[in-house]
Amino acid sequence: MLDKILPYLLAGVSVGGQYALIAIGYTMVYGILRLINFAHGDIFTVAGFVMVYAAATMPLSVSIPLTIVLTVILGVLVEKVAYRPLRSAPRMSVMISAIGMSYLLQNSMWYLTGGLAKQYPVLPWISDRVNVAGTTTSRVTIITPFLTILLVAALVLLIKRTKIGMAMRAASRDFETAQLMGIKINNVISFTFVVGSFLAAVGSMLYFSNYATVTPTVGAMPGLKAFVAAVFGGIGSIPGAVIGGFIIGICESLIKGSGLTTFSDAFTFALLIVILAVKPTGLFGENLTEKV
Amino acid sequence: MIKKNDHKKAWIALMIAVAVLVLVGALDNLPHVPSMLLTVLQKGAIYALVAVSMNLLNGFTGLFSLGQAGFMLLGAYTYAVLTVPVERQASVYQRYEGGGLGFSVTQSLGNSMGQFGVFLGVVLCLILAGCVAGFFAWLIGLPVLKLKSDYLAIATLGFAEIIRAVVMYEELGPVTNGSNLLYGFTNFTDFHLGSLKLTTVMPFLFAGLCILVVVLLINSTYGRAFKAIRDDEVAAEAMGINLAKHKRMSFMISSFFAGISGALLAMFQASVQASAFKAAMTYEILLIVVIGGIGSITGSVIASFLFVGCSEWGLRFLDNETTLKNFDAKVKFAVIFGILIAAVVAFGLLSMKRKGEKLITRAAQGRPTVRWGAVLGLAVAAIALLWDVWFVISPRLKLPLLRSGFRMVVFSVVIMIMVLFFREGIMGDKELWDLGKKKRSAKAKAGVGNE
């Protein structure tokens, strides 16, 4: 029985790690700006495309850092263009701007790439097949969870021990007071997007090593699922987002394994509904009461 | 006094409505009318209804829901499944033995009552489509409406995806045809009055009636209650308005009309497939609502036609690789392009001036005196003009950038500009008939005594 489940379990842990990396971006931005960054999934996709084009003309040792840098720049640009001008606008407007930005990114990708699916370059060593407990899988599947946990640990250290980390925590507690206390809020927010986009870029490299075709809309579903992971774990909580990502990845993979593939996506949303109905603040979230 | 005014307004509205229908009917039957125009009109009317239904929920009740596509899907499938003619069911449901309902509402009624029966059947099925959507809205509403705005949006989005997955589920194939195309059912081309074609009149008629109902609702005591919930729900609750009940009511009504519009869309396309009703469809509707103005029904209607017109028709040229014929054509193009750029810059400068911010005040406040947005805009305009001149001089005849997909990019950019700079949309929260009224507050402050 175990050897039947094992490939799915491994795949689940792997994709879960990728979701976790994307989910962190969502949860950090929401924690500070109270904004669901709909464009985050598209930034993930752009990272994939950049890699495709970069690897076609440059050696991997250049294209990998280049992809990361460009993705980060894009993330920060999106914030500056679509979210900063609407800082004082009602929540609905900002959300609409996020949706509009996502729409723009998708259409731009479609235009620039001609709409055909592109093949992701094979990253050596990562994509090698390895033997684990009786089943063969690509090394990516093994590496992803470890890499994820490593990155998350580094991030948590950053948030707990550094000045900018403290600034981020302050901003997510009380945005206005943080500003009044002299925290340069624009820098904090830009930094948040830098980190989020960086993790999305890494996540994309791992993801596309597994699912090697890149299309303009490929990031929409993982993006949405990563968001659900963030909500599930408690929006604003990084460990929560990570755990949420892994749980969703594993469950989704197991469902696929049991044959109900059409429902693997629906499962994620059903989970979302359940958590919102039972404990809207998620596993590790906090309660807020409104003063009347 | 008030009554007479209302009656007069109602009569005028009725006349206008009849005139529009007659005009559209004429377009249906006159020769040499471009079919693209009819397509835009039909699709525009249908999208107008969805946009209005979304506006009812988002704009008038303040509930940010992203589930419209799911309800449209339910309505579309309900309608389609009920009206596929019996003899075609075998071929339509070919992948599922014995698929299909075994009867067709429009066929049965048509056989007994002729054209009128078909019409009656369609009306019946449309209402059923709306009811199915409304029923699911009721189901979903129970847990979901208590959530705060962002969470409500994601929850409804999630439900729409779940609904889509369920409809595509293989086991339900005999009824829904699974993930395959559903076609053959009664659609707009099946309508005719004798030899008079009514292909475009029908969607206008149906959508128009539904929108009329929404207008009536918005101006009734319930509509006012919805607006109160949007403006301040704590106060609304304190004044005796039950939040759960009214939110659910708004949600169900909005979904009812979304379902009907889904059915109309099915009739327009003459085929339905669940995979088309993705979140992207909801985003388009949302953008239409924003462009038209959140809280304005006429805004949604206008914006729908604009949106459909541009995406189907107006901006099509942007997708075609264009090679200009000769030097003269190039000059013409360059001049027009240059004028356009100049106009945009002028407009931008004018609106900045109107905002009235003085450079000095900004400096005193310690804020950057340079408006980077304006600088960027001017830089882009300058580059565009330079390119324009270079293009005329160079031997090239082919316009750059124009190829498949450019239309949507331009479109998205326009939408972003609207969202960032024209958040009010075209109509803001006013209706077409409110535009004549002068601003009250200025008069009052002058007239009524000082406090």
Add this chain to the structure above:
Amino acid sequence: MSENVLRVENATMQFGGVVAVDNLNLEINKGEIVSLIGPNGAGKTTAFNVITGVYAPSNGRVEFCGETIVRNHPQGKMKKLYKGQNPEMYTAAFHVQAENAETKDALEETEKERDSAAFTDKVLAPTPDVITKLGMARTFQNIRLWKSQTVFDNILIAKHLRRTSGLFSATFRLNRREEAAQRADVERLLEIVGLSEAKDELATSLPYGKQRRLEIARALATEPKLLLLDEPAAGMNPQETNDLTEFIGRIRSDLGLTVFLIEHHMDLVMDISDRIYVLDFGGLIAKGTPAEIQNNQRVIDAYLGVAEDA
């Protein structure tokens, strides 16, 4: 014997570890004007919120016109955190510890008469709209008018709860008579508060004092028996405060309402109140007539202060 309109019994409101209202007991009889005063943060608005159903109290009971409308006891998380008094009183486990059997029986009888749920765990935590429908209306400390609506519509919307027509008849205008009657009533209320001329203005375009009057008119539109006013004179100058004092008096005399108000303007309070309750740190420190309160040392120390020599 004046009939009792409101009775608050052992109401305690605790947020996490903070006790905002501590074992509050008060009663208001028909036709009275009663004030609730105390320093900022004393728990006055919280008390209002408990009475009107915005919060369910951690413990305690509220009775309106003889019927229990709110009732709760510490449960779940609150059971461990509860710092207040009488945690068992509104549960099935409550037994009257009395000196002798006679008193115990008599007490049980009164309990049973007054509240047939006296010996159960039943929780009553209706939403504010239910309580408003029963006849209690309120205004807010920070004005909460409906910003996109006109003055007229702000009051008209408050009549929605008294409609008898359903969604269908309202949408298709089958309810003309009811609508006309409600509109006439709004006109009447506008006259009473003196805002008839401004009726088509946007509510937010009114000056502050008039906005407060509008909020009161809106509350009156719900046809209440008891009107709760949360700092109605806040931000008003002495002239306006005088007008308001007179207006509240008229609400009682002309409209036959009972008024319960929170206020900091002592002239208004002492002028108009029949009785006053004083709250400090969530607990009742004094109650009585204006004269009694003015001479109460505890109140003076906590809140009123001593008048400076002229």
